[in-house]
Amino acid sequence: MDTDLIFQLAGISIVITVIYTVLKQAGRDEFAFSTLLLGIVVVLAMVIPKIANLFETVRSVFRIY
Amino acid sequence: MEIVKIVGLAIVAVVLIVVIRQQRPELAVQLSIIVGAVIFTMMLGKINSVISLMQELARRSNVSTLYMGTILKIVGVAYIAEFGAQICRDAGESAVASKIEFAAKVIVIVLAIPIIAAVFDFLLKLLP
Numbered sequence: 001m002d003t004d005l006i007f008q009l010a011g012i013s014i015v016i017t018v019i020y021t022v023l024k025q026a027g028r029d030e031f032a033f034s035t036l037l038l039g040i041v042v043v044l045a046m047v048i049p050k051i052a053n054l055f056e057t058v059r060s061v062f063r064i065y
Numbered sequence: 066m067e068i069v070k071i072v073g074l075a076i077v078a079v080v081l082i083v084v085i086r087q088q089r090p091e092l093a094v095q096l097s098i099i100v101g102a103v104i105f106t107m108m109l110g111k112i113n114s115v116i117s118l119m120q121e122l123a124r125r126s127n128v129s130t131l132y133m134g135t136i137l138k139i140v141g142v143a144y145i146a147e148f149g150a151q152i153c154r155d156a157g158e159s160a161v162a163s164k165i166e167f168a169a170k171v172i173v174i175v176l177a178i179p180i181i182a183a184v185f186d187f188l189l190k191l192l193p
Contacts, residue, residue, distance in 0.1 A: 003074055006099055010081040013092035017085065040091060047095045054102040055145065061113050062141025063134060 009043055071104055094156045135180055139173050
């Protein structure tokens with residue numbers, strides 16, 4: 001199954017966290033915050049199709065129309 | 066040994082989520098959503114076969130498909146509502162979670178109305 005998606009997401013979020021803290025240490029808070037937002041949007045863009053797919057399969061399995 | 070695979074995956078994912086939750090809780094929530102979705106899609110094949118077996122038994126014992134269909138719908142609605150409410154509760158928003166559960170209860174009642182009406186008519190016929 002798509003277990004690799006979980007590890008991709010974990011990797012991306014760890015990279016985002018590191019980038020955020022590095023930029024914060026460098027004193028450029030606004031730049032850090034914008035990269036954080038970008039990272040969250042990227043992760044969300046990967047998560048939402050999965051959830052839509054899950055709800056679609058649940059709808060078809062349980063015959064909810 | 067499907068369960069071993071699932072528990073292993075869940076434990077590894079939970080460790081990752083705990084690592085991420087300290088710095089970025091918003092990313093950890095999305096990760097836990099994905100883990101829940103993956104584990105459920107793993108189990109979908111088995112659920113599908115159980116449901117088709119139940120429908121086959123219902124058809125053979127000529128129970129009307131309305132009842133079976135409604136039960137399946139209610140189980141599906143309950144599962145999705147539980148999925149959403151649990152994720153909201155993990156993220157710390159128990160107010161939102163209780164709203165989701167409230168909406169699910171209303172939907173289930175609305176789904177159950179035809180059955181309640183049928184039972185009521187049946188009882189009226191029984192009484193002299």
